[in-house]
Amino acid sequence: MSQPIQFALTQADIPTHWYNILADFPAPLPLPLHPATKEPVPPEALTAIFPENLVMQEMCPDRWIEIPEPVREIYARWRPTPLLRATRFEEALQTPAHIYYKHEGVSPAGSHKPNTAVAQAYFNKLAGTKRLATETGAGQWGSALSMACRLFGLDCTVYMVKVSFHQKPYRRLLMETWGATVFASPSEQTNYGRKVLQESPDCPGSLGIAISEAIEDTVTHPQTKYSLGSVLNHVCLHQTVIGQEAMKQMEMAGEEPDAIIGCAGGGSNFSGLAFPFLGKKITGGKNYRIVAVEPSACPSMTKGEYRYDFGDTAQTTPLLKMYTLGSDFMPPPIHAGGLRYHGMSPAVSHALNLGLIEAEAYHQTKVFESATLFARCEGVVPAPETAHALHAAVQEAIRAREAGQKRVILFNFSGHGLLDLTAYESYLAGKLLDV
């Protein structure tokens, strides 16, 4: 075939190690602080909610951390994921740019989230945990953890942000098919949930509230640990298989990206693709343009402050240094539920603050316009979150067209939108809230 479309790796190419950006940051990452003492939180303080092996990983300074064999064996069900060139999309945009996407939507859960879910379930199993509690926005994370828990024989309870619980009933069904228990958050299951409902019975929920509920559930149940699908260092770490594979695949394509783009809610898929490239950039490689994309409706990086803040709404977590809209920020009910988080991964925030990466924000109507065009050119339907990255790639491709320059663009196709089709229905009917 004349036109190379896909760049395929084999099982033997699944990375053997996760890449830890902490080893290469030019300035150290600000540590999490205890809210009362304002002193760095000691590892012991975190083991109330996380198993010790993951706490150690969270704070580990090593550049490379070995991926355990049982985790790689599960990765082999869908990894390495394809890297594809969106040639038909390029034609539709009439751009000289080359647009590549790393297709994480081929996982059984439909997104990049199983990369860390499987790792976290494995390390919890090893530590003797019997049950995991977590929160989920659009349900990508909750479904990934439900699957991973089942694979390692753990029970799983998911607090799903209420607006998504109703917008995306199939994601709940998917979690239940894998055997998880799912509650709409704010729920009647926790003190904090009941308090929120009392004050605001129609509260659509937020990731911050759901995190508070999952943490309360964790500390009030035996043999239960908490699991987070984004934000933290060990989560971003587990996602770096994406970027490592993409780097090999771009070599196969014979090109180096000029721009590397991912959407960012808590920051995990963005860092998964970007951090291996960022490491190369820091240590003297190419000066990539690296862009984290967020919704205008929840603009932590572009409109938030860089300061210490709580990770959840009930203010039960340690203080994290991050771009934040405030832990009580209530985002509008946009369809990209996974991007409705008031804060941002401390590692991503640090990179942004150091000027190593950039941030952009877009309104959802234009985002869905790009996503629909993409689906109609390339076939695959992007998740609403993914569509933000894709839309930023379109802007880059249009600039390339206007400048008459070839640019190589790589974006993370973090998940498919098959369980988010009501969002497309709203868009096609002209009923999308343009926030």
Add this chain to the structure above:
Amino acid sequence: MSQPIQFALTQADIPTHWYNILADFPAPLPLPLHPATKEPVPPEALTAIFPENLVMQEMCPDRWIEIPEPVREIYARWRPTPLLRATRFEEALQTPAHIYYKHEGVSPAGSHKPNTAVAQAYFNKLAGTKRLATETGAGQWGSALSMACRLFGLDCTVYMVKVSFHQKPYRRLLMETWGATVFASPSEQTNYGRKVLQESPDCPGSLGIAISEAIEDTVTHPQTKYSLGSVLNHVCLHQTVIGQEAMKQMEMAGEEPDAIIGCAGGGSNFSGLAFPFLGKKITGGKNYRIVAVEPSACPSMTKGEYRYDFGDTAQTTPLLKMYTLGSDFMPPPIHAGGLRYHGMSPAVSHALNLGLIEAEAYHQTKVFESATLFARCEGVVPAPETAHALHAAVQEAIRAREAGQKRVILFNFSGHGLLDLTAYESYLAGKLLDV
């Protein structure tokens, strides 16, 4: 990694030709007959509803038919599909059998259907068609054709069996996202649909009725052709990329299958996997056990008669020699909407009648039990249709366990069930109709 799980091919391995079983059948396939004259239907009679290039392909005796470059270029978005070994599922079944599955669920539409949808849209485009009309059961075919039409700039109208239209709203949304127009069948759009509704206002619909509506739509609209997602020779032909790839991948795995299994509604995914192996069996290769699996609720092969019958309920098609329950058979509303067809591909029927393949039928509750176990072992959630093939593979694996024999089982994972999750909801709630 010690355990090989996946057997990956590259873009260069996408087959260059489709394999035509007609060239290798030990006895000629009975021809379609004109209902009035009972004489073989001449090619000209079919061009009212199909473009000439596809009619020629339908009757072509050549063993190999070249796949046009633009079709292969679109295939390259998701083909070759993975072959995976279900090691965790084997362990759960405590079987010495090796269970392999060819994962067609990775296509943008989530099933094997785009293999022929893309080909049919391409040949129609070439022939000057502006619009395609079709029917769909569960929506796998309708969504595949909607996507393919959009890729080649054709309009698309889909008559979706009413019970599935309501059971599977996301498949309708998917078709609309790709720009198609979708009607619940029986509909008010056609004379035949109106007639059915008058006689039976609550009619849940069937593939036979929807086919009649799509054909009527075709002959009453300009520049419109009809497109069928199964049954016919050219459809089975286009699907043979599946078996050709699987053959290469089984070689990579260093094993030859003993049993080759696919579910069969109209017969397209079954023949896609099985026919290349069947050709080898006929021409002196291994004596594979080849099994077509159907629901007990619609048992054309196991309870039907082998005779000439109409392909649709309004009796507008030529007579096809096939296993049939009668063109007026109304199957119960099982979740495997793609298997609710009264007849069976003439080529599959011929192979069954010649004793070259076998047929099995199963009740849906046991089928979902196997499917849920599979999802909880391997991650990926099977479509209800696919679950029938999977359940037959389980029976084979259990027999291997009981005999203490290693058997190599290969089944076609024809599609994922992410848009069929309400079926799993019913199963988990114990509310599945056990037909």
